[in-house]
Amino acid sequence: MGILLLFNGGFMLIPSIYSWIIGELVALDIAVSALISISAGLSAMFFTRKHDKDISPKEGYLIVSLGWLFMVLSGMLPYVISGEISGVENSFFETMSGYTTTGASIVNDIEALPQGIMLWRSLTHWIGGMGIIVLAVAILPFLGIGGMQLFSAESPGPSADKVKPKIADTAKRLWFIYFGYTLSETILLKVAGMNWFDATNHALSTLSTGGFSTKNASLAYWNDSPVIQYIIILFMFLAGTNFVVSYYAFKGRINKVLHNEEFKWYFFFIAGFTAITSLSIYFMSDPSIASIDYPMVLGKAESAVRHGLFQVLAVITTTGFVTADYTLWTPLITLLFFGLFFLGGSAGSTSGGVKVVRHVIMIKNGFQEFRRILHPNAVLPVRYKGSSVDQKIVYNILGFFILYALSFIIGAVVFAGTGLDFESALGASASSLGNVGPAFGTLSPVDNYASLTVFGKYWSSFLMLIGRLELFTVLILFTPYFWKNT
Amino acid sequence: MGILLLFNGGFMLIPSIYSWIIGELVALDIAVSALISISAGLSAMFFTRKHDKDISPKEGYLIVSLGWLFMVLSGMLPYVISGEISGVENSFFETMSGYTTTGASIVNDIEALPQGIMLWRSLTHWIGGMGIIVLAVAILPFLGIGGMQLFSAESPGPSADKVKPKIADTAKRLWFIYFGYTLSETILLKVAGMNWFDATNHALSTLSTGGFSTKNASLAYWNDSPVIQYIIILFMFLAGTNFVVSYYAFKGRINKVLHNEEFKWYFFFIAGFTAITSLSIYFMSDPSIASIDYPMVLGKAESAVRHGLFQVLAVITTTGFVTADYTLWTPLITLLFFGLFFLGGSAGSTSGGVKVVRHVIMIKNGFQEFRRILHPNAVLPVRYKGSSVDQKIVYNILGFFILYALSFIIGAVVFAGTGLDFESALGASASSLGNVGPAFGTLSPVDNYASLTVFGKYWSSFLMLIGRLELFTVLILFTPYFWKNT
Ligand SMILES: [K+]
Ligand SMILES: [K+]
Numbered sequence: 021m022g023i024l025l026l027f028n029g030g031f032m033l034i035p036s037i038y039s040w041i042i043g044e045l046v047a048l049d050i051a052v053s054a055l056i057s058i059s060a061g062l063s064a065m066f067f068t069r070k071h072d073k074d075i076s077p078k079e080g081y082l083i084v085s086l087g088w089l090f091m092v093l094s095g096m097l098p099y100v101i102s103g104e105i106s107g108v109e110n111s112f113f114e115t116m117s118g119y120t121t122t123g124a125s126i127v128n129d130i131e132a133l134p135q136g137i138m139l140w141r142s143l144t145h146w147i148g149g150m151g152i153i154v155l156a157v158a159i160l161p162f163l164g165i166g167g168m169q170l171f172s173a174e175s176p177g178p179s180a181d182k183v184k185p186k187i188a189d190t191a192k193r194l195w196f197i198y199f200g201y202t203l204s205e206t207i208l209l210k211v212a213g214m215n216w217f218d219a220t221n222h223a224l225s226t227l228s229t230g231g232f233s234t235k236n237a238s239l240a241y242w243n244d245s246p247v248i249q250y251i252i253i254l255f256m257f258l259a260g261t262n263f264v265v266s267y268y269a270f271k272g273r274i275n276k277v278l279h280n281e282e283f284k285w286y287f288f289f290i291a292g293f294t295a296i297t298s299l300s301i302y303f304m305s306d307p308s309i310a311s312i313d314y315p316m317v318l319g320k321a322e323s324a325v326r327h328g329l330f331q332v333l334a335v336i337t338t339t340g341f342v343t344a345d346y347t348l349w350t351p352l353i354t355l356l357f358f359g360l361f362f363l364g365g366s367a368g369s370t371s372g373g374v375k376v377v378r379h380v381i382m383i384k385n386g387f388q389e390f391r392r393i394l395h396p397n398a399v400l401p402v403r404y405k406g407s408s409v410d411q412k413i414v415y416n417i418l419g420f421f422i423l424y425a426l427s428f429i430i431g432a433v434v435f436a437g438t439g440l441d442f443e444s445a446l447g448a449s450a451s452s453l454g455n456v457g458p459a460f461g462t463l464s465p466v467d468n469y470a471s472l473t474v475f476g477k478y479w480s481s482f483l484m485l486i487g488r489l490e491l492f493t494v495l496i497l498f499t500p501y502f503w504k505n506t
Numbered sequence: 507m508g509i510l511l512l513f514n515g516g517f518m519l520i521p522s523i524y525s526w527i528i529g530e531l532v533a534l535d536i537a538v539s540a541l542i543s544i545s546a547g548l549s550a551m552f553f554t555r556k557h558d559k560d561i562s563p564k565e566g567y568l569i570v571s572l573g574w575l576f577m578v579l580s581g582m583l584p585y586v587i588s589g590e591i592s593g594v595e596n597s598f599f600e601t602m603s604g605y606t607t608t609g610a611s612i613v614n615d616i617e618a619l620p621q622g623i624m625l626w627r628s629l630t631h632w633i634g635g636m637g638i639i640v641l642a643v644a645i646l647p648f649l650g651i652g653g654m655q656l657f658s659a660e661s662p663g664p665s666a667d668k669v670k671p672k673i674a675d676t677a678k679r680l681w682f683i684y685f686g687y688t689l690s691e692t693i694l695l696k697v698a699g700m701n702w703f704d705a706t707n708h709a710l711s712t713l714s715t716g717g718f719s720t721k722n723a724s725l726a727y728w729n730d731s732p733v734i735q736y737i738i739i740l741f742m743f744l745a746g747t748n749f750v751v752s753y754y755a756f757k758g759r760i761n762k763v764l765h766n767e768e769f770k771w772y773f774f775f776i777a778g779f780t781a782i783t784s785l786s787i788y789f790m791s792d793p794s795i796a797s798i799d800y801p802m803v804l805g806k807a808e809s810a811v812r813h814g815l816f817q818v819l820a821v822i823t824t825t826g827f828v829t830a831d832y833t834l835w836t837p838l839i840t841l842l843f844f845g846l847f848f849l850g851g852s853a854g855s856t857s858g859g860v861k862v863v864r865h866v867i868m869i870k871n872g873f874q875e876f877r878r879i880l881h882p883n884a885v886l887p888v889r890y891k892g893s894s895v896d897q898k899i900v901y902n903i904l905g906f907f908i909l910y911a912l913s914f915i916i917g918a919v920v921f922a923g924t925g926l927d928f929e930s931a932l933g934a935s936a937s938s939l940g941n942v943g944p945a946f947g948t949l950s951p952v953d954n955y956a957s958l959t960v961f962g963k964y965w966s967s968f969l970m971l972i973g974r975l976e977l978f979t980v981l982i983l984f985t986p987y988f989w990k991n992t
Contacts, residue, residue, distance in 0.1 A: 077879075354928050390982050393982065394982070415904075422904060425907075425911060433845060437837075440837060442844070442928075495876070496879065
């Protein structure tokens with residue numbers, strides 16, 4: 021735990037130094053925050069140094085959940101100390117939204133923030149993304165949550181050893197890819213016309229599927245620059261892909277990439293939903309009603325395809341960047357996107373939501389269920405990647421989905437209790453839980469979360485956290501079974 | 507199949523004779539419809555008379571689904587021939603809504619209909635309710651759908667013989683109770699001040715959890731008569747209870763009633779949600795904004811409790827009667843009710859939706875899932891009524907719920923494609939699928955379904971049908987597995 025804070029404080033020095041270089045006053049505030057985090061981290065390490073290294077699964081849940089919470093408490097210091105975000109609940113919300121890579125914001129005028137604070141904001145995304153990669157490859161499979169054991173190691177069974185001689189080693193390789201992608205995107209965005217600062221921040225936000233932008237209009241600011249938007253599209257796609265797939269691609273094992281079942285479905289889902297969305301925009305939508313500036317640089321068809329693809333990817337990968345207000349396109353798109361909030365990207369990526377692989381297993385199980393009814397005595401397992409999936413894992417996944425659905429509806433009822441209307445309450449719940457960011461109604465892509473009540477902000481933060489940690493990790497702490505000595 | 511039409515034609519003679527007695531011109535139209543149905547039924551029986559009596563499950567699905575469809579085609583004749591409902595899609599919709607006990611209507615001015623047509627409308631509910639009781643006790647368990655084998659016979663295992671010496675016998679006993687309740691409610695409503703016609707129609711609509719009324723304002727017409735509303739409340743409660751429980755109660759086996767697990771949960775759900783709703787109305791709602799007349803005959807507290815209880819029951823039992831527009835109360839209630847659309851009454855009742863018992867199994871399984879994560883090697887079955895539930899049945903139920911959720915979201919996206927806004931599309935889908943009736947937005951309790959497009963009406967009818975027949979019965983016909991010769 022201590023090491024997390026140390027590490028967090030270390031990262032905080034980056035925006036502090038940057039601020040200092042460009043001569044901003046907040047440099048000192050961020051530096052103080054960094055020092056507090058580092059000292060807290062060091063003392064925590066000092067007091068726990070005699071603790072033995074073996075942790076049980078039970079301790080695992082507690083460490084992951086509390087670890088994330090301490091990160092937030094430390095990460096909000098720059099906002100609180102600098103006073104750039106007023107209200108503790110606002111700083112807490114913005115930081116939780118950062119680390120969980122949700123990207124929902126309570127800042128009304130982002131462009132008025134000092135650049136050091138903006139950079140720290142984007143860095144919380146990027147640090148969160150690193151954490152998620154570790155969770156996906158190492159921690160969640162070990163805890164056996166929601167069927168994650170299925171898709172953690174790319175090839176389950178004996179050959180898994182090839183992929184991960186050691187878990188720490190795997191994590192490092194994937195972090196290397198994560199870092200490499202971020203750097204590449206930064207350079208490409210710069211070449212395409214962004215300045216270094218915007219390029220860096222957007223790259224940090226893209227790879228983590230976070231969605232914080234340095235502009236109030238998000239990516240719609242660059243609606244006259246299709247190249248920039250296509251670069252973001254490419255990297256959103258990569259960020260929603262299992263990083264292990266990227267690893268294989270770099271190793272030249274293209275065969276493994278093309279035979280990755282989740283990747284195929286991920287690709288076809290995006291292609292299919294983009295087709296529906298773009299056709300719907302092209303034939304039925306009136307772009308002029310959007311409150312976002314919407315120039316059609318390369319003609320109406322290109323514009324429909326680009327914005328359709330961009331927004332479908334932004335929602336499926338749960339990045340939440342905005343080039344247009346999809347709630348104003350057509351009712352069909354609004355509702356389709358609401359459905360997509362529950363899809364999510366690939367497992368082993370930084371995206372949130374239910375994840376493609378779980379849907380694939382559920383759909384396949386659904387079809388098998390029909391066959392089971394017709395042939396009650398036949399054994400009909402679900403097949404995935406050519407082998408049959410353990411019944412227990414299918415069971416885990418169904419249980420996960422139902423818990424997700426229940427959390428969603430309770431989440432929405434509570435939001436409605438704080439005064440949100442029907443559409444906004446459902447959207448806020450789905451968006452928080454799925455770590456997407458923008459939602460519907462009063463929380464549409466052109467609005468932000470500042471209008472929530474204080475309680476509503478904490479509730480949203482809670483949903484972001486449980487969604488990010490695959491529900492069971494956090495919610496198990498609220499069950500009596502956890503605290504029983506057995 | 508032939509016998510169904512014969513039977514349907516026989517029932518049609520009732521409103522025909524009634525119309526003739528009160529001197530309405532539609533008497534002849536309805537009589538013609540009855541004759542067509544009876545002749546069609548007789549010829550169908552003649553041509554299939556050599557068919558052997560043993561039916562396979564596969565034939566079972568086809569017979570149930572097609573049987574329902576033929577009933578609708580025959581049941582819509584009175585509307586079509588009399589011309590009282592114009593447009594084939596409207597007659598089809600109204601009839602499907604009747605037999606599936608949904609109670610959604612496309613008639614703008616119900617009170618302008620001839621009484622014979624009104625009576626036939628209510629009778630389609632009542633006939634549908636009889637069909638559902640047979641489905642629940644005899645057909646669905648035989649087909650093994652969605653865990654229905656669990657709650658069909660009250661006591662699974664050897665002692666089941668006591669309850670159902672023969673399935674036909676059970677069905678007859680439950681029909682007797684169904685008929686007895688209908689008669690009692692009619693008499694009580696008459697005593698409380700309704701005329702015989704209104705009393706009969708509302709009793710037919712209540713016991714079938716249908717929801718068609720003889721008044722445009724539904725039960726809000728009697729908002730100045732709390733006694734009438736309390737009578738309806740009582741019978742909605744009974745209609746949402748497993749009829750086998752009523753059977754035990756009449757046999758004096760109160761112990762069996764009190765130990766019925768689903769009944770207990772059903773009771774506590776209603777009590778809990780009524781408490782939330784009534785408190786929310788009492789403290790936060792302004793009744794004067796309702797477009798429905800809302801006199802507080804016995805004071806504000808009684809009014810809040812009565813309307814809260816009435817609407818909670820109307821939604822949970824999926825009856826869909828209306829005393830007030832719950833979409834205008836508070837955002838909390840609107841969203842809570844949206845959630846309740848997915849609850850449903852008890853299995854073995856005439857109500858629609860997912861059903862209480864399935865939720866109980868899912869919730870218990872959810873808790874067990876947490877324990878399974880903590881103790882991966884322990885065997886932790888779900889317990890229901892003191893014994894552990896077969897893993898296969900739990901699996902069925904989880905699969906059912908996921909298919910329900912998927913049908914719901916696809917249903918809503920298609921509605922949005924016909925132009926419905928976000929709230930209306932979600933409401934229409936949940937309401938059609940759950941056989942509730944009123945929904946939200948443009949289909950709120952004070953509106954009706956007349957504004958849907960032609961396609962939207964057929965789509966809604968389709969959702970009503972698949973919801974009523976527990977999804978699998980109908981949807982299995984669309985799978986390739988069904989048509990394979992194995
Ligand atoms: K996001
Ligand atoms: K109904």
